[in-house]
Amino acid sequence: MEATKTAEYARALYQVHGDLAEAEAARKARECDDEGKTREAEDWAAVRRSIRQLRGANQS
Structure with a gap:
């Protein structure tokens, strides 16, 4: 899967879950x-790795 597609899936999954x-x-x-x-x-x-990065970026 391309990196951009991986990031899209991660963002969508993070928004839902x-x-x-x-x-x-x-x-x-x-x-x-x-x-x-x-x-x-x-x-x-x-x-999953992309979601972990998103979570890290969103935690303050």
Whole structure:
């Protein structure tokens, strides 16, 4: 997944789930990994990292 697409997914997930977005992305990554969808799991892991950065930027 492109970096811009990853950032879009992260922002959208964060808007919907707030502080739980990172956990949701981790859950999706685990599900994909369990199903053998390695590429999708890697994409969700990237989304999770992007959410972590967003959370850090939004915490004051």
